[in-house]
Amino acid sequence: MSKHEKEHKEQESESLEINRAELEELKRKSEELAQLQDRLLRSAADFENAKKRLAKEREDFVRYGLEDFILRVLPVLDNFNFALSHIVGNDDKTKSMREGFLLIQKQLLQVLSEYGVKPLEVSRGKIFDPHFHEPVGSVVDPKLPEGSIVEEVQTGYELNGKLLRPAKVKISTKSNSPDEKEEDLT
DSSP states (O other), X not given: OOHHHHHHHHHHHHSOOOOHHHHHXXXXXXXXXXXXXXXXHHHHHHHXXXXXXXXXXXHHHHHXXXXXXXXXXXXXXXXXXXXXXXXXXXXXXXXXXXXXXXXXXXXXXXXHHHTTEEEOOOOTTOBOOTTTEEEEEEEEOTXXXXXXXXXXXXXXXXXXXXXXXXXXXXXXXXXXXXXXXXXXXX
């Protein structure tokens, strides 16, 4: 027997014969493996989505977790600002006290700013926007278009771009009655 014939016989003896039942079993196991691989890929995708969702929820909690606390601090800041607006006088003691209170106010606003709290910008003559303003009164002002802001009564604030509290404002109206000066909506 030649070397070539010997190799051919070895290859034939290494070849494997299987019957139909074994072939069906291999096909079934192959399909089962494909299903398990698909489930594994879906589970991995679900896990990644859950990780992303939890990361976003954690980020939102950090960004807005202080919201309740800040909402409780804002009335204190309002009262502080109200008291500050009533410190009047030109003597040295009053000026010194007012400057001290202004420094405290600046420091408090800086701390709130570091946590993402920002006062809303409201200016006289700006058009009333119900998304950011709450009307608490109206004033007849022929110089301003109807619905313009005449006065800010209470500052509004936002937290990281989300409205915390709308600004309370008085808005301009036009009236034919000369003795109608101001109407309070509160």
